[in-house]
Amino acid sequence: MTDIGAVIAIDGPAGSGKSTISRMVAERVGLPMLDTGAMYRAVTCAVLRSGGDVGDPDVAAAAAEGAVIVVDDVVTIDGADVTTEIRGPEVSANVSIVAAHPGVRTHLRAMQREWMARHGGGVLEGRDIGTVVLPDAPLKIYLTASPEVRAKRRAGDVQGDFDLAAAAANIAERDRIDSTREDSPLRPADDAVIVDTSDLTIDEVVERIVSEARSRGLAREASGKELL
Ligand code: DC
Numbered sequence: 001m002t003d004i005g006a007v008i009a010i011d012g013p014a015g016s017g018k019s020t021i022s023r024m025v026a027e028r029v030g031l032p033m034l035d036t037g038a039m040y041r042a043v044t045c046a047v048l049r050s051g052g053d054v055g056d057p058d059v060a061a062a063a064a065e066g067a068v069i070v071v072d073d074v075v076t077i078d079g080a081d082v083t084t085e086i087r088g089p090e091v092s093a094n095v096s097i098v099a100a101h102p103g104v105r106t107h108l109r110a111m112q113r114e115w116m117a118r119h120g121g122g123v124l125e126g127r128d129i130g131t132v133v134l135p136d137a138p139l140k141i142y143l144t145a146s147p148e149v150r151a152k153r154r155a156g157d158v159q160g161d162f163d164l165a166a167a168a169a170n171i172a173e174r175d176r177i178d179s180t181r182e183d184s185p186l187r188p189a190d191d192a193v194i195v196d197t198s199d200l201t202i203d204e205v206v207e208r209i210v211s212e213a214r215s216r217g218l219a220r221e222a223s224g225k226e227l228l
Contacts, residue, residue, distance in 0.1 A: 004136045006031055006121035006218040008209070009129035012143035013175050013186060015150025017197045017205060021143065022125040024206045029213050030220035032119050035071060036126035036133075037095075039108050041086035042069045044098040046077050054094045061103025069111075092170065096177035099127075105183050109133050121218075127178055130189035138216050141209055142188035145198040147172060 008031065010022045019035060026033035044054065046067045052059040070076045075083045085091065098104055105128075112133050116122055124133065130140030145153075151168035178186040188194055193212055197205050213219050 004116070004121075004134060004138075006220060007116060007134055007137040007139070008123045008213055008218060009134055009137040009140045009189075009192075010123060010125040010143060010209075011127055011130050011140070011186070011188070011192070013127075013150065013178065014171050015153045016143040016145045017153065017202065018125045018143050020202060021197075021205050021209070022123050024202070025209045025213070026123040028206065028210045029123070029218060031122050031218075033123040033125070034112065034115050036108065036112055036124060036129065038071045038075050038086060039069060039111065040099040040104070041091050041095050042071065042075055042077055042082060043067070043104055043108070044091050044095045045082050045086050047098060048090060048094065049077070054097045057101040057103055060098050060101045061107065064104045064107040096174045100177060100181040100183070102183045121220075127186040128184035130192050131187060132184040135189070139209075139212055139218055140189045140192040141212070142192040142194045143205070144194065144196050147175075149198045 006029075008025065008029070010018055010025070012018050019037075022033055022035070043060065043064045046063040046069075047054050047060055050063065052063065054060060067077050068079070074081055075086055109132070112124060112126075112129075116124065116134060124137075126133070130137055130142070147168060150171050151164055154167045154171065155162045155164060175186070195205060195208060200208075210219070
């Protein structure tokens with residue numbers, strides 16, 4: 001295995017708690033974090049904004065390559081703030097279609113590896129980080145939860161009326177597309193630590209991952225290295 005630095009790969013399906021947990025883990029271990037789902041969402045948003053067909057691989061790849069996408073606390077496309085828009089129903093309904101195009105994935109994968117090299121490590125969350133983007137990551141976590149629990153968690157993210165059955169159907173459909181696509185399907189890496197979060201609190205999951213990170217010497221505060 002190549003030593004690629006302090007990298008924690010956190011993969012799993014929608015609603016498994018990845019985003020919240022990854023953010024908390026990153027803070028605890030003193031590493032920067034990259035939400036790779038936000039990159040796929042930003043590309044989807046760029047295609048929708050241009051009026052293009054999300055099902056067209058060339059249109060989607062051109063959007064990925066042509067737009068300047070910045071994913072940080074704020075997400076921008078060519079300088080326009082799309083932080084809220086990328087979480088909206090239109091992007092959510094189309095993102096798995098865009099994320100299945102190999103041209104899009106190749107480009108975003110390169111951006112993710114470049115981000116990792118620039119920061120010298122970090123917590124990366126997504127679907128294929130441990131399997132394809134950074135297969136030499138010293139710690140791979142696969143978060144999962146039952147479909148019912150995942151749909152209910154989505155309810156907590158939305159204000160006003162919420163259709164639980166529709167949310168469950170949307171999650172099931174995204175799982176199906178994400179795990180059956182040809183290019184880097186959603187699945188746990190062979191050496192991933194699988195954590196079922198259905199009956200655990202957020203703090204319990206974070207504790208578990210932080211202790212795995214510390215036991216591998218991946219926590220920057222613990223090793224005395226400077227924070228980025
Ligand atoms: O984590 P999320 O719900 O924001 O992800 C949005 C979509 O992006 C999801 O349906 C699958 C895709 N995705 C992916 O294919 N690979 C990644 N590394 C991250 C997300």
